[in-house]
Amino acid sequence: MARGDFVGVISIATRAWPRYLVPIMARINENFQKLKAGYLFPEIARRVNAYTDAEPEKAKRLIRCGIGDVTEPVPVAAREAMKKAVDELGDRGSFRGYGPEQGYPFLRESIAQNAYEGLGIEAGDIYVSDGSKCDSGNILDIFGQGNKIAVTDPVYPVYVDTNVMAGNTGEANEAGEYEGLIYLKCTAENGFVPAIPEEKVDLIYLCYPNNPTGTTATREQLEEWVAYALKNDAVILYDAAYEAFVQDDSIPRSIYEIEGAHKCAIEFRSFSKNGGFTGVRCAYTVIPETVTGSTGSGERVPLKDLWGRRHSTKFNGASYPVQRGAEAIYSEAGKAEVAELVKHYMTNAKLLREACEGLGLKVWGGENAPYVWVGCPEGVTSWGMFDKMLEGAQVVVTPGAGFGAAGEGFFRISAFNSRENVEEVCRRLSSMV
Numbered sequence: 001m002a003r004g005d006f007v008g009v010i011s012i013a014t015r016a017w018p019r020y021l022v023p024i025m026a027r028i029n030e031n032f033q034k035l036k037a038g039y040l041f042p043e044i045a046r047r048v049n050a051y052t053d054a055e056p057e058k059a060k061r062l063i064r065c066g067i068g069d070v071t072e073p074v075p076v077a078a079r080e081a082m083k084k085a086v087d088e089l090g091d092r093g094s095f096r097g098y099g100p101e102q103g104y105p106f107l108r109e110s111i112a113q114n115a116y117e118g119l120g121i122e123a124g125d126i127y128v129s130d131g132s133k134c135d136s137g138n139i140l141d142i143f144g145q146g147n148k149i150a151v152t153d154p155v156y157p158v159y160v161d162t163n164v165m166a167g168n169t170g171e172a173n174e175a176g177e178y179e180g181l182i183y184l185k186c187t188a189e190n191g192f193v194p195a196i197p198e199e200k201v202d203l204i205y206l207c208y209p210n211n212p213t214g215t216t217a218t219r220e221q222l223e224e225w226v227a228y229a230l231k232n233d234a235v236i237l238y239d240a241a242y243e244a245f246v247q248d249d250s251i252p253r254s255i256y257e258i259e260g261a262h263k264c265a266i267e268f269r270s271f272s273k274n275g276g277f278t279g280v281r282c283a284y285t286v287i288p289e290t291v292t293g294s295t296g297s298g299e300r301v302p303l304k305d306l307w308g309r310r311h312s313t314k315f316n317g318a319s320y321p322v323q324r325g326a327e328a329i330y331s332e333a334g335k336a337e338v339a340e341l342v343k344h345y346m347t348n349a350k351l352l353r354e355a356c357e358g359l360g361l362k363v364w365g366g367e368n369a370p371y372v373w374v375g376c377p378e379g380v381t382s383w384g385m386f387d388k389m390l391e392g393a394q395v396v397v398t399p400g401a402g403f404g405a406a407g408e409g410f411f412r413i414s415a416f417n418s419r420e421n422v423e424e425v426c427r428r429l430s431s432m433v
Contacts, residue, residue: 031167036176040157040402041067044386051390061394063421063428065352065414068211068371072344072418074276074325075337081328082280085321096320101312103128103284107323111284114330115269119256125288125304127311128326130318132241132270132283136205137162138314139237139266139285142306143293147202150182152194154212154403154410156239159205175405185406186213192364192373193217196224200232206255207239209246212403212412213373214349214365216251222258229264235291235303236265241283244274244342246368262288266303273345273370273416274338275329282318282326345370348422349415355426356413370415373400385411393428 044066052059073079088094102108108123129135137158149168151159163169163181170179177183182201184194192215193208206225208217217225229236236255243253252258255265270283287304294300318326328334353366362375376385382399389395389411398414400407415422 029165029167031165031169034164034169034171034178035161036172040398043402044396044398047386048390048396055391058394062396063394063417063425064396065417065421065425066396066398066412068273068414068416070273070276070278070341070345070416071421072276072341074280075329075334075341077328077331077334077337078275078277078280078325082321082325085324089320099317099320099323101315101317102126102308103317104320104323107327108284110327110330116254116256116286119254120262121256121286121288125286127285127287127304127307128318128323129283129285129311129315130281130322131272132239132268132285133158135268135283135285136237136239138310139307140166140168141310141314142303143203143235148182148200149180149203149205150184150197150201151205152186152207152210153177153183153405154186154400154407155205156207156211157403159237160404177405183404183406186210186215187406188362188364188375191215193221196228200234202232202234204229204234204236205239206236207241209242209251209369210365210371211239211242211369212371212398212400212407213410214367214369214371214412215373216246216248216368219250219252219258222252222255222261226255226258226260226264230260233294234264235293236261238265238267240267241270242273242369243269244338245346245370247346248368251368256286256288263290263292266291271326271329274342275326275334276341277322277326280322280325282322344419345415348417348419351422351426352413352415355429359429366415372413372415374411374413376400376409376411382408382411389432393425393432395425395428 107128108126111126112121112123140162149163164178169181172178182197184197186192186194192210192213225236238255240254246253255261255267267286271277287307289302289304291303292300293303329338349366349370349372352372353363356363356374364373366372376382382401386397386399389397398412400410
């Protein structure tokens with residue numbers, strides 16, 4: 001048989017095989033293909049790295065005020081607690097292996113007593129994790145397809161991107177808005193707190209104090225959102241990662257301060273910013289027993305049962321030393337040290353805010369949150385301002401357009417930095433406007 005005949009036989013035989021015998025490649029989740037460019041912060045890192053390679057001498061002056069990463073040491077109380085816990089793991093009598101996926105009782109009880117005193121939240125409503133970013137994305141596992149989902153614009157990118165990955169959206173338009181999501185526009189005119197939607201939605205993402213704008217929602221505004229959720233049988237996904245930075249006592253720190261929220265809201269909190277745990281990793285999600293969802297047949301199901309099952313199946317719990325460190329945040333020494341950290345960063349925010357205002361720029365945030373949201377100078381785009389600050393002042397900021405279409409024309413400055421760096425940034429800003 002000639003070589004060509006042999007190939008022909010193989011080809012014919014292959015066409016005749018049952019489909020399940022024909023080798024195929026592993027199928028991917030094609031929803032990832034819908035994502036536009038890179039996630040915002042890796043894209044910033046890519047641009048900064050390119051600049052560093054091109055201008056190595058100038059890059060030595062770089063000051064990073066883009067990503068909201070803390071710079072000051074973890075509180076002594078937390079460090080000492082973690083050291084002690086590590087030593088416990090070195091002794092057979094006090095050694096611990098797998099812990100409860102939901103979190104150790106000592107931490108859950110401490111959170112309930114300290115963070116939610118008087119708000120009707122019990123230890124069993126609290127689920128400890130390794131980050132609120134993870135939780136706010138993973139929460140979609142317990143919700144089905146077909147929900148109408150509302151997000152603010154500008155928005156923390158995780159809320160949008162994880163919905164895209166989960167198949168809850170269509171394609172994005174030229175403005176970067178995904179079909180299937182309902183965008184709640186946040187503008188200077190509405191104080192960056194969106195109006196209640198006229199249509200019915202099922203899931204609502206809210207973040208206050210807000211990332212990226214640094215603004216807050218009043219008690220009256222949150223009451224309107226809770227009333228809307230109860231009326232429309234919706235669930236509010238409330239990101240309170242920055243609650244520790246609220247300086248105004250009239251501003252709610254938790255959605256559960258609002259009557260009725262125990263029936264319609266899930267809250268995410270973190271030790272990353274108040275306790276400096278961005279590299280340590282510890283957070284928690286709160287789901288009261290009375291927050292329920294519906295099956296296709298109309299049966300009401302407590303969402304905490306689903307989240308508890310998801311947690312137990314896909315997560316092995318935060319480490320024992322880390323949870324001991326988080327518990328120590330609520331000690332008297334820990335509280336005092338956290339107060340000093342908050343004071344440090346909020347003083348930074350005040351300096352940055354005043355520097356921008358002194359240059360005639362319009363400024364929001366920086367009063368109850370560690371972010372300063374700044375309007376770009378006339379005729380300068382968000383990414384244009386990013387490039388201008390990077391190349392002209394060697395300062396990394398975050399372009400507002402990276403947070404959504406409504407963020408165009410703004411940029412965010414993070415107050416998470418040393419005092420020396422913030423004072424230098426204030427000096428350099430003057431040469432950029």
